[in-house]
Amino acid sequence: xxxxxxxxxxxxxxxxxxxxxxxxxxxxxxNMLLSCDSSNQVMLKELTEIKSASxxxxxxxxxxxxxxxxxxxxxxxxxxxxxxVVIEEKPVIVEKTEIVYKMKSWQKTFMYIGIALTIxxxxxxxxxxxx
Numbered sequence: 001x002x003x004x005x006x007x008x009x010x011x012x013x014x015x016x017x018x019x020x021x022x023x024x025x026x027x028x029x030x031n032m033l034l035s036c037d038s039s040n041q042v043m044l045k046e047l048t049e050i051k052s053a054s055x056x057x058x059x060x061x062x063x064x065x066x067x068x069x070x071x072x073x074x075x076x077x078x079x080x081x082x083x084x085v086v087i088e089e090k091p092v093i094v095e096k097t098e099i100v101y102k103m104k105s106w107q108k109t110f111m112y113i114g115i116a117l118t119i120x121x122x123x124x125x126x127x128x129x130x131x
Contacts, residue, residue: 020078023077
């Protein structure tokens with residue numbers, strides 16, 4: 001049998017979307033140099049801080065408490081993304097069917113004569129049974 005290939009379709013789907021990306025948390029470094037005076041009181045000698053742009057700090061000093069508050073701004077940026085999906089069908093090989101046997105005209109004629117004779121015999125039997 002001859003082999004026939006079915007045509008293959010390829011479909012490309014392109015989708016544009018925006019993806020939220022959270023920027024990682026920022027950091028801060030506070031360095032304090034403390035010392036004691038002659039009356040055993042703790043004194044702050046030096047205070048340095050290093051921080052990134054999105055970190056805010058607040059310092060408060062009360063009588064014997066020193067408070068540091070950190071506030072970080074979590075930022076989300078939106079990045080445009082293009083997704084491309086390619087759907088490709090696999091080729092299918094189909095065997096082409098051929099008509100192996102086709103009745104000739106004289107065979108069709110004998111077939112119709114046989115059907116007519118069968119109906120005639122059946123009607124004759126039914127007629128004789130009724131009479």
